[in-house]
Amino acid sequence: MPVYVDISRCIGCRSCEVACKRVHGGSGHVNVHFAGDNASVPVFCHHCEEASCTMACFTQALHKVGERTAFDVEKCTGCGLCRLACPFGVVWTDKIAHKCDLCEGRETPACVLTCPANALSLDFELASRRARARAALVAAHGGRR
Amino acid sequence: MIKVDEKKCLGCFSCSNVCPSQNITRTETPELRSVHWKRCKEECDLCVEFCPAKALTLVPYDESCPEPTLSFDLVACKICGSRYATEPMLKRIESSLPANLQKDSTGLDWIWVCPVCRRNIEAERATKQMVLGRSRKSP
Numbered sequence: 001m002p003v004y005v006d007i008s009r010c011i012g013c014r015s016c017e018v019a020c021k022r023v024h025g026g027s028g029h030v031n032v033h034f035a036g037d038n039a040s041v042p043v044f045c046h047h048c049e050e051a052s053c054t055m056a057c058f059t060q061a062l063h064k065v066g067e068r069t070a071f072d073v074e075k076c077t078g079c080g081l082c083r084l085a086c087p088f089g090v091v092w093t094d095k096i097a098h099k100c101d102l103c104e105g106r107e108t109p110a111c112v113l114t115c116p117a118n119a120l121s122l123d124f125e126l127a128s129r130r131a132r133a134r135a136a137l138v139a140a141h142g143g144r145r
Numbered sequence: 146m147i148k149v150d151e152k153k154c155l156g157c158f159s160c161s162n163v164c165p166s167q168n169i170t171r172t173e174t175p176e177l178r179s180v181h182w183k184r185c186k187e188e189c190d191l192c193v194e195f196c197p198a199k200a201l202t203l204v205p206y207d208e209s210c211p212e213p214t215l216s217f218d219l220v221a222c223k224i225c226g227s228r229y230a231t232e233p234m235l236k237r238i239e240s241s242l243p244a245n246l247q248k249d250s251t252g253l254d255w256i257w258v259c260p261v262c263r264r265n266i267e268a269e270r271a272t273k274q275m276v277l278g279r280s281r282k283s284p
């Protein structure tokens with residue numbers, strides 16, 4: 001259950017980056033990227049079902065707990081293998097590893113709460129409902145997007 | 146004292162990170178990473194326990210034994226050319242992942258691409274449809 005992004009809503013303000021840093025002692029786990037000047041998207045952990053980072057971690061510091069890819073700081077040696085094993089480049093290792101922890105211990109993730117454009121949500125259904133609604137609108141306007 | 150098997154060592158950050166007495170040091174230049182093991186007298190085997198490659202063993206202290214240093218050329222990213230990892234570490238990733246996870250949907254061997262470029266690719270992939278839609282809309 002990662003945080004889902006509705007890319008068409010993202011305004012590239014980087015508020016999620018700042019929010020994530022604020023609640024994680026200065027090290028952020030999300031990067032906002034820009035596609036030319038047309039679009040922007042936050043890039044962060046997908047909490048993959050088959051998570052390469054957990055397969056590379058030799059201490060099981062990174063491990064699956066249900067749908068989450070969880071991290072046990074006590075077990076991490078900071079070896080740096082997970083940083084190289086994530087296909088999306090969203091684990092960092094400075095002395096120890098860090099990545100999106102879905103704001104463990106908080107009711108709602110900081111990035112979701114903060115995003116002023118409502119681009120982030122924990123609800124996959126909501127994201128896909130909105131996408132379907134947009135598709136329907138497009139169809140209603142003669143297929144022109 | 147610590148003995149290192151140079152055929153097994155990955156050139157990772159583990160032993161130098163876990164050593165409580167700074168007996169293992171790491172130096173890094175943009176092209177090269179070196180790890181240096183001092184002749185250690187501690188009764189501690191944290192580094193041995195936490196080496197992912199099992200490259201370290203405890204041996205009796207021997208004054209005459211030279212202090213080993215291993216140096217690793219850093220591999221250049223296939224896309225941007227920046228040096229980002231040691232080759233043994235990347236090979237280790239290859240051997241820990243099933244083959245179907247080692248190529249992305251476009252057939253790219255992403256292991257040989259640096260994390261920054263991986264994030265850029267992910268962002269491009271995610272925004273592609275959107276950007277197409279928006280550019281069609283603009284006059």
Ligand code: SF4
Nearest residue numbers: 045046048053069086
């Ligand atoms: S860190 Fe990377 S590999 Fe691990 S679960 Fe997140 S996206 Fe997947």
Ligand code: SF4
Nearest residue numbers: 057076077079080082
């Ligand atoms: S840096 Fe930590 S979490 Fe990452 S692979 Fe090494 S021990 Fe595991």
Ligand code: SF4
Nearest residue numbers: 020100102103109111
């Ligand atoms: S869920 Fe929390 S840890 Fe994950 S990106 Fe959002 S703010 Fe950062």
Ligand code: SF4
Nearest residue numbers: 154155157159160196
């Ligand atoms: S922990 Fe093992 S593999 Fe990593 S640098 Fe030390 S000896 Fe080499």
